[in-house]
Amino acid sequence: MLAHGVNGKVRFTEVNHLASLRRPVRAHGTLQYIKPATLIMTQSAPRKAVYRIVGNRLFVNGVHRGVPVTRYPGVVAIVSGFEGLLSGNYALLAHDFTTHLTGDRKAWHLLLRPRLTSLKRALSSVAISGRGPRLVEIETRAPNGDTSDMHILR
Amino acid sequence: MNTRALAVGLTLSWLAVMAVLAAVIVKTGSFGGSLTAFLPSSGNTVQRALVQGLHKGEASRVLMLAIQGGNARERLKVSRALVRLLRPHKAVFALVANGGHGAARGVEGFLSRHRYLLAPRTAWTVSALRADLRRDLAILESPAGLTSGEIMADPTGALMAAAQPWMGAGGPRSRHGEWESRNGRQALLLAETHRSGFSVTPQRQALHLIHAAFAQAARDTPLTLTTAGTGVVTVAANDRVAASAKVLTLIDLVLVAGILFFVYRSVPPMAASLVPLTTGALVATAVTTLVFARLAITTLGFGTMLIGVAMDYPTYVLLHMGPGESAGTAARRVARALGLAMVAMVIGFSTMIVSRLAGLVQLGVFACAGLVASALAARYLLPSMMPAWRPSADLRAWDRRATRMMVLLRRARLASLAVAFAALGVLAYRGHDVWDDHLSALSPAPHSLMVRTGRMAAEFGVPGLSSLVVVSAASTEQALARSAALIPILEKLRKRGVVTGYQLAARYLPTLAVQRRRQQALPTNAVLQRRLHAAAARMPFRARAFQPFLAAVAQARHEALLRPSDLPAPVRARLNGLLMRVHGRVVAFVHLSGVREPRRLYAAIRASHVPGAHFVVVKHVIGGLMARYRAALLNHSIAAALLMALVVAIGLRSVREALRLVLPMAAAILTTCAILILTGPGLTLLNLVALLLIAGLGMGYALFLGDHGLIAHRRPLAPWICAATTITGFGVMAFAPVAMLREVGLTVSVGALLALIFTAAWSSGRERRAEGA
Incomplete structure (x- = not known):
């Protein structure tokens, strides 16, 4: 059911607090999920950039040669989360994360914690909330104290 | 009655001696079960290296597995289960992986510890650092920002650069870090055995483990498993024969x-007819295993064929029994002829013993020992085993x-x-x-299997065994240096599509000279701190975020240079397939995948003037x-x-x-x-x-x-x-x-x-x- 939640583009805003930076990173732009394995994130701020994740390669700004997302465990987590959730591959998601679903159909809350050691090092938890078929918020926590809050707008 | 008791005793003692010989063979015999084992151990360094490389090299030890059918999720699940089930068999498999991460497993720590000696970087200026920091900031401000902890420990990306050879540019396509075929319909895995791909028993064991694990992992799924690789070919060929x-x-x-x-018209002489050949084969095998450290399986096959002549000996003895005569009389009658035939052949085959080809020497020893033993068995043993038997058929x-x-x-x-x-x-x-x-x-081996192996090797980007570059040198350091000198040429060839990929030891272990140069280029703590401060001007980095990086560089400035003996097991295993000691010389192999134009490769390697480097077509x-x-x-x-x-x-x-x-x-x-x-x-x-x-x-x-x-x-x-x-x-x-x-x-x-x-x-x-x- 969730798989039908994202049709076409949605806008997002994101605030990241990173331990290594003096000020938070505030980003906004659009997100587009194309079945089965493409996620396009178009950032308008802090810099204009297009991140295209196809399969497990990350293409930045339309360059031809992508880099493996495995370089960035954080991205792997988000992508697995998105993909597992949005393509309806809940079982795939459950393979990488322990999942905990609360709330009801109208307002639900899904907490993901990584199972794999390699993911655990970069990621503590991913909390996804939604209303009905719509994704609303993704809150990500890293073990070093980094946090990310992404709001998905209509 | 007395002679009969003697015959029974003799037969029993013969059986006992044969059993002892068989035990000796099983106990002390070491069989080389390979097609390459009987290739001459002499020859020039390149030839020897090639035989050794073919026999023990990594390319021959890799088994390629493909899971097809079902859907992507099922394949992924079974592929992961297979890795989990096979990895504990450490005595059999050097490596089991279904993705680049698995392939580099056990290596990350090593790469991370020594990244500043392994990564090819020597520029540590403010502008170079500034370029790095800009890129880092872009990553931090991107969707990947949350991994900042790791990025700041290695702001110059040295670990990535050091891991480059392991990520396998020519490897299979991956999805979520796990390999799949180009059409996306198969999940792929690699299993690398410790033992040679040409050794039948270990390969059979490895394949058995794989199939058993798959049967367990893929229970109740429509998935099927395809295997390919030198080991599969070896086992199939053996089974077929x-x-x-x-x-x-x-x-x-x-x-x-x-x-x-x-x-x-009677059974005892028929059974006794087997005595000379059996005696010959067992004695020959026992003698050969005792004389040589290793008995090539080919010697066994060829040798048994040569002494097959012994099957005729009992016929000659038994058919020369006159009416009412004993086998002993007949044996005495034909003894001179049999003896002459045997002596002539033994003297003939003994020329092989003085040859300089190891395989021929073994064959000569085997044939001589076997012929002497079977002729003696036909002359003395056979008649005494059946003293009472008289021919009954009228064959006039x-x-x-x-x-x-x-x-x-x-x-x-x-x-x-x-x-x-x-x-x-x-x-x-x-x-x-x-x-x-x-x-x-x-x-x-069946032709279709060879074709399948070739196709899967291309899919995996596993280097083919058809051609490679061999670089011989006086020492490890020299072999590494010389093969490293080929990297720019190979890179150019790769860009032009002459090859799709290459693998060489120098990419995993740089020469001492190169490591020293990289180490000497590392700035002191104070200098690096100053340059970082200048490079990070007007960027929002916290100063303390650089502490792990500063500490790592300071440590790298004083660490001992890496030698082959310092390497962890997976790195050493990889290196062993690419760097070999052959009769006092060190040979570096450059494995090539997807060779399209052998002529251009040959010309390019020749034109490189790297001493000791040869492009060789294995078949030739x-x-x-x-x-x-x-x-x-x-x-x-x-x-x-x-x-x-x-x-x-x-x-x-x-x-x-x-x-x-x-x-x-x-x-x-x-x-x-x-x-x-x-x-x-x-x-x-x-x-x-x-x-x-x-x-x-x-x-x-x-x-x-x-x-x-x-x-x-x-x-x-x-x-x-x-x-x-x-x-x-x-x-x-x-x-x-x-x-x-x-x-x-x-x-x-x-x-x-x-x-x-x-x-x-x-x-x-x-x-x-x-x-x-």
Whole structure:
């Protein structure tokens, strides 16, 4: 059911607090999920950039040669989360994360914690909330104290 | 009664001795079960390195697995389960991986610790650092920002650069870090065994584990598993030979037993007929395993074939028993002829022992030991085992038929001469074209499997075994330096599409000189701190975020340089396949994948002027080695034949009789060669060994057909019975589905028939006078 939640583009805003930076990173732009394995994130701020994740390669700004997302465990987590959730591959998601679903159909809350050691090092938890078929918020926590809050707008 | 008790005791002690020999063989014997094992251990460094590399190299040890059917999720699940189930078998598998991360497993720590010696960076200026920090900031502000902890520990990306060779640019496509085929319909895995891909038993064990694990992981799914790789080919080839050999042996046994039963009409002599060959084979194997550290499986096969002549010995003894005579009397009667045949052959084969090719020396020892043992068994053991048995069949009619046949054949002497000259003509006309020296000519593996292995190797980006660059040098350091000098050339070739990828030791372990240069380029803590501060101006980095980086660089400035002995097991395993010590020299291999234009590669490597670097096409080098072995065997066979002729001349005290004996045999062998060349692709090593067997068989026929006073009351039927069993036995093999067995069967059966016809035609004919009188 969730798989039908994202049709076409949605806008997002994101605030990241990173331990290594003096000020938070505030980003906004659009997100587009194309079945089965493409996620396009178009950032308008802090810099204009297009991140295209196809399969497990990350293409930045339309360059031809992508880099493996495995370089960035954080991205792997988000992508697995998105993909597992949005393509309806809940079982795939459950393979990488322990999942905990609360709330009801109208307002639900899904907490993901990584199972794999390699993911655990970069990621503590991913909390996804939604209303009905719509994704609303993704809150990500890293073990070093980094946090990310992404709001998905209509 | 006393003799019977003695016979039973003797038989029992013989069985006990054979059992002891078998135990000795199993206990001390080390069998090299490979096709490459019998390749000469001599040859130039490149050839030797190649044989060693083929045998033990990584490329041969990789098993490629593909899971198909079902959906992506099922495949992924089973692929992960397979890795989980197989990884604990550390004694069998050096590596099991279904993605780049798995392949670099156990290596990350090493790469991270030594990243500043392994990564090819020497620029530490403010502007270089500033470029790094800009990129880092872009990442931090991107969706990947949350991994900042790791990024700041390594802001210059040294770990990524150090891991580059491990990520495998030419590897399979991956999805979520796990491999899949290009069309996305298969999940791919690699399993690397510790033992050579050419060793049957370990490969069979590895494949068994894989299939068992898959059966467990893929229960209740529609998934299927495809395997490929050198190990799969080895096992399939072995099974194929074993399977067809089993059926053929059964048919053989029935037919040969039929002939022998017709001759003896009783079971004990039939069973006893096996005694000489069994004794010979076991003694020969035991002696060879005791003399040599390792018995090549090829020696065992070829050697047993050579001493197959011993199957004739009991026939010669038992058929020479007169009415009411004991086997002992007959054995004494034929002892001189049997002895002469055996001594001539042993002296002949002993020329192999003095050859300089390891494989031939083994074969010579095996054949000599086996022949002596079986001849002694036929002369002394066999008669004592059956002292009471007397022949009951009346074969006088058959004796007369054999004699008549010989008379007919003697009349056709001129025809046989014409055939022999025609054969000589064919051989002269085909000239050097008569040999087929490809390894594949000997390989019994099904063609479709070879094709599948090639296709999967391309899918995996696993280096092919068809061609590679070999760099020989005096030391490890020099080999690394020289092969590293090829990297820019190889990179250029890769960009032009001449190759799709390459692998070499220098990418995993830089030379000491290079490591030193990188280490000396690292700035001191104070300098680095100052430069970082300047580089990070107007960027929002916190100063303390750089602490881990500063500490790592400070440590790297004083760490010991890396040598091969310092490397962790997976790195060393990788290096062992790429860097080898061969007879005092060090050889670095450059494995190539997707070679499209061998000529351009050859030209580029040549033009590089890197000393000791050669581009080699494996097929040509192996072909050259095979040709050498074959040429040496041929030369030794010719020397052996001349020596045999000399021994026979001395034994018979007549050069004329010796020529009568040897020339028809030579004519039979030449004619067999001509027939094989006219009907097949060319002669291989196997044919050559089979021809040697024919020489041995022909010697027996000639000695027992001709009348030269060696044997009193000669039985003309004996050689015909021997030939009948040989032709039947090997004739069945000529119908085998495996080319290797077919070749041997055809050669020996045709050769034995021709040897019988030719020697009979030229035998001295006193029978005619006897009959006329």
